[in-house]
Amino acid sequence: MAVKSPRLAGRPLLALARLLSTPVAGRRLAESLMRKIVLDRLRGRDLTDAEARPVIAFRPEPRRPPGPGGAAPGGTADA
Amino acid sequence: MLERPAPAFRPPTICELERAYREGRRTPREVCDATLAAIRASDRDDPPLRAVIRITDERARSGADAATERWGRGQPLSPLDGVPVLIKDNTDVAGVPTTNGTVLEFPVPRRDSAVIERLAAAGAVVVGKANLHEIGAGTTGINPHHGTARNPHDPRRWCGGSSSGSASAVAAGLVPVAIGTDAGGSVRAPAAFVGAVGLKPTFGRISRLGMSILCDTLDTLGPIAHTCADAALSLCAMAAVCPDDDETWDQPPLPGHGDCLAALGRPIAGLRVGVTRSLFEHRRVDPRVAACVSRAADALADAGALLADVEVPDIEACLVIGLTLLGAEGPSGMEEIVLANLSRLGADLRVMLLCGEHVSARDYLRAQRARTLVRRAWRALFDQVDLVLMPAAGIPAGIIRRDALTTGEIDEDTSARAIGCTFPSNLTGYPALSVPCGRVEDMPVSAQLVAPPWQELRALAAGAALERAGLYRPRRPARWYGDGIA
Numbered sequence: 001m002a003v004k005s006p007r008l009a010g011r012p013l014l015a016l017a018r019l020l021s022t023p024v025a026g027r028r029l030a031e032s033l034m035r036k037i038v039l040d041r042l043r044g045r046d047l048t049d050a051e052a053r054p055v056i057a058f059r060p061e062p063r064r065p066p067g068p069g070g071a072a073p074g075g076t077a078d079a
Numbered sequence: 080m081l082e083r084p085a086p087a088f089r090p091p092t093i094c095e096l097e098r099a100y101r102e103g104r105r106t107p108r109e110v111c112d113a114t115l116a117a118i119r120a121s122d123r124d125d126p127p128l129r130a131v132i133r134i135t136d137e138r139a140r141s142g143a144d145a146a147t148e149r150w151g152r153g154q155p156l157s158p159l160d161g162v163p164v165l166i167k168d169n170t171d172v173a174g175v176p177t178t179n180g181t182v183l184e185f186p187v188p189r190r191d192s193a194v195i196e197r198l199a200a201a202g203a204v205v206v207g208k209a210n211l212h213e214i215g216a217g218t219t220g221i222n223p224h225h226g227t228a229r230n231p232h233d234p235r236r237w238c239g240g241s242s243s244g245s246a247s248a249v250a251a252g253l254v255p256v257a258i259g260t261d262a263g264g265s266v267r268a269p270a271a272f273v274g275a276v277g278l279k280p281t282f283g284r285i286s287r288l289g290m291s292i293l294c295d296t297l298d299t300l301g302p303i304a305h306t307c308a309d310a311a312l313s314l315c316a317m318a319a320v321c322p323d324d325d326e327t328w329d330q331p332p333l334p335g336h337g338d339c340l341a342a343l344g345r346p347i348a349g350l351r352v353g354v355t356r357s358l359f360e361h362r363r364v365d366p367r368v369a370a371c372v373s374r375a376a377d378a379l380a381d382a383g384a385l386l387a388d389v390e391v392p393d394i395e396a397c398l399v400i401g402l403t404l405l406g407a408e409g410p411s412g413m414e415e416i417v418l419a420n421l422s423r424l425g426a427d428l429r430v431m432l433l434c435g436e437h438v439s440a441r442d443y444l445r446a447q448r449a450r451t452l453v454r455r456a457w458r459a460l461f462d463q464v465d466l467v468l469m470p471a472a473g474i475p476a477g478i479i480r481r482d483a484l485t486t487g488e489i490d491e492d493t494s495a496r497a498i499g500c501t502f503p504s505n506l507t508g509y510p511a512l513s514v515p516c517g518r519v520e521d522m523p524v525s526a527q528l529v530a531p532p533w534q535e536l537r538a539l540a541a542g543a544a545l546e547r548a549g550l551y552r553p554r555r556p557a558r559w560y561g562d563g564i565a
Contacts, residue, residue, distance in 0.1 A: 006426075006427070006480065006482065006483045006486055006487070006488040006489070006490070008430060008489050008490075008491070013426045013427060013430065013486050013487065013488065013489065014426045014486050016426070016430055017426035017427075017429040017430050017433075020429065020430060020433040020434070021421070021422070021429065021433065026433070027437075030433045030434045030436065030437055031434075031437040033430075033434050034406065034434040034435070034437040034438065035437070037402075037434070037491065038399055038402045038403055038406065038438075039403065039437070039438065039442055041395075041396075041399045042399050042400070042403050042442060042445055042446055042449070043442070043445070045396070045399075045445070045449055047445060047448050047449060047452075049452065051451070051455075052448040052449065052451045052452050053448060053451055054444045054447035054448050054450075054451065055296065055447045055450050055451055055454070056444075056447060063325050063328065065322050065325070065328065066320050066322070066328050
């Protein structure tokens with residue numbers, strides 16, 4: 001049995017990489033692949049839970065480095 | 080006459096090297112010379128092992144000489160003093176180009192990464208840079224530019240990725256410990272594929288300064304070693320609050336080396352272990368791997384652990400979240416050079432990065448919100464149990480397809496099986512350990528122990544109990560270079 005070259009979504013990988021590099025058709029195909037493999041499943045998730053805040057740390061003030069000997073658990077330099 | 084059984088195969092460990100140095104049977108310089116020769120020999124065989132991209136002879140020899148002198152005075156810096164280590168080639172060693180597994184020209188680092196500074200302060204001898212899947216983004220370790228790191232148990236097979244060279248080198252006996260990085264399972268899965276122990280510590284335990292980060296909110300450094308004891312010693316050397324890196328500031332200190340090893344020797348009676356039995360029938364987990372992990376659960380129960388069935392958040396959903404984050408964040412720390420040179424990357428990477436461009440800010444935030452729910456569910460699990468047991472990689476190492484060696488390869492199903500069970504701990508940031516627990520197709524497979532934040536030693540203690548249970552008996556791999564080292 002002939003060994004197929006590496007493929008993604010049924011397309012030979014090398015040809016796919018070349019095609020995706022083209023400005024218009026490539027972009028469109030890359031977008032549809034990403035949607036098919038990942039994003040449609042993400043966008044279909046129920047995220048009505050208001051507590052589901054994004055994992056992005058925003059601090060109104062920069063943190064202060066720990067003192068000598070390292071930080072206490074969860075602590076800061078002046079804890 | 081009765082035939083004496085062959086002695087059990089025991090790969091050289093940090094603990095054994097330390098004993099040999101202490102007793103004056105070996106010197107770090109002797110071990111360093113043997114290691115450098117073994118690395119070169121490993122690439123002369125057919126096919127070349129390709130575990131190592133670059134050897135750092137000069138630094139290795141001067142470090143080994145200094146360690147030899149310290150051991151001679153009876154004043155070693157730590158149990159790692161004079162122990163040869165490899166570092167994945169996405170982490171800086173001063174004066175040595177960091178290739179990130181590519182053929183691109185990244186600036187030559189002028190200083191060591193924080194983790195190398197820590198290892199050097201412990202006396203470890205950096206002998207070279209380990210191979211990896213290009214930019215650390217892949218689950219097979221197939222690398223069209225630097226050659227593909229081969230699995231020492233069967234060189235026709237890959238080692239997994241992305242810390243392929245680190246895993247290959249340890250399993251082939253080139254070094255007792257190698258450092259990898261893990262954004263979705265890149266330490267634990269390769270370790271599982273070669274029969275080694277792989278530890279992804281808590282996010283923030285080891286500073287990432289000087290590491291080329293693939294994905295800012297997922298990546299972690301971690302050791303691959305032969306035993307849980309060696310992984311613990313390596314963790315102790317690498318983990319610390321780093322004044323320049325606020326990611327590391329919240330960590331509680333680890334005990335010293337001696338106390339860490341003592342913790343691993345203690346019984347685990349009464350430890351509450353959650354077993355993810357529903358994953359044993361999951362389509363991404365080979366039933367033969369599941370059977371080995373189930374035996375690991377029995378072994379923990381025999382050692383006194385209290386088992387309870389638990390449900391973890393859907394691993395398919397975790398993959399979708401993780402891939403969205405990788406698509407949006409990656410290649411975080413290499414973005415400018417990598418994206419400006421797409422045509423010089425392997426076909427697999429080009430496809431991955433071009434697809435990843437289509438993750439919108441809204442998608443990214445949605446993935447991060449979904450991640451919060453995953454983290455919340457895992458946090459609640461640890462109200463009921465002390466550890467969670469699950470498969471590490473869902474399959475044994477696969478055969479390398481000849482044509483993939485030049486183009487790279489992305490196979491959705493293989494990737495999902497390789498890292499489906501490891502990705503959740505990158506979303507939570509919790510520590511997770513892969514420990515060999517059996518063989519499938521005569522290849523090693525591993526269980527995974529997940530612990531709450533900062534409880535690496537708890538996972539390592541349970542891992543040590545699995546080692547004592549003898550579910551996985553090390554065998555001399557087909558490609559072995561460690562005879563002259565210990």
